[in-house]
Amino acid sequence: MNPLPKTMRGVWLTGHGGLNKLEVRSDIPVPQPTANDVVIRVRAAGVNNTDINTRIAWYSKGDAANEDAGWSGEPIDFPRIQGADVCGHIVAVGENISKNRIGERVLIEPCITEANGKVLSHPWYFGSECDGGFAEFTVVASRHAHRIESALSDIELASFPCSYATAENMLTKSNVSAGELVLVTGASGGVGSGAVQLAKERGAEVIAVTSASKSTDIIALGASKTMNREESVVELLHDYRLKKN
Secondary structure, three states: OOOOOOEEEEEEEOOOOOHHHEEEEEEEEOOOOOOOEEEEEEEEEEOOHHHHHHHOOOOOOOOOOOOOOOOOOOOOOOOEOOOOEEEEEEEEEOOOOOHHHOOOEEEEOOEEEEEOOEEEEEEEEEOOOEOOOOEOEEEEEHHHEEEOOOOOOHHHHOOOHHHHHHHHHHHHHOOOOOOOEEEEOOOOOHHHHHHHHHHHHOOOEEEEEOOHHHHHHHHHHOOOEEEOOOOOHHHHHHHHHHHHO
């Protein structure tokens, strides 16, 4: 394996604000792994709403200095490399990680519980409390880099982590299981479409709220029925259950 370069091209967020706070540079130091980390050559990184919200200080509770505007409610250290949704290949590992991981194609789990060799007292978000994927290389704890084998392109895969992890957490907390009827609102969005597919995978039956123009696509993802936003959810579910029984 070729040694890592000393610098890389990437995008620095220099402070909260508009697009003028994003600075493209080619002299950013390449991150180095601590003992439990892997270094990933970024092949694709999606632009997620949380990246935009972090930049504009949307998460701030109102402090004039935006001192609580990180995803976790903590101040952000600038400059920061954003980019929560990342697909890439492992190119280097820390001393505690098997070199067999080098070359793996991975997706990064964006809600992380370990960073810089330490277990965190509360979760961070990739690209908010730590540097993310808007650069040629990024680093993350090995436990948060998940090997993936897929025919999908890097660009397609980079649309998955935030939305599908959010959908999975919602379904897990709701303890959705086979045979249940699940109503998914906003079903044509990233989280919603992920929830439709993951609920279907669990064996649940899905009714999805979406626009008429997107109904066919959502049915193809696994929903049994769609409804538009103007319909009464209570009446529809009642009628649907009567027909099923």
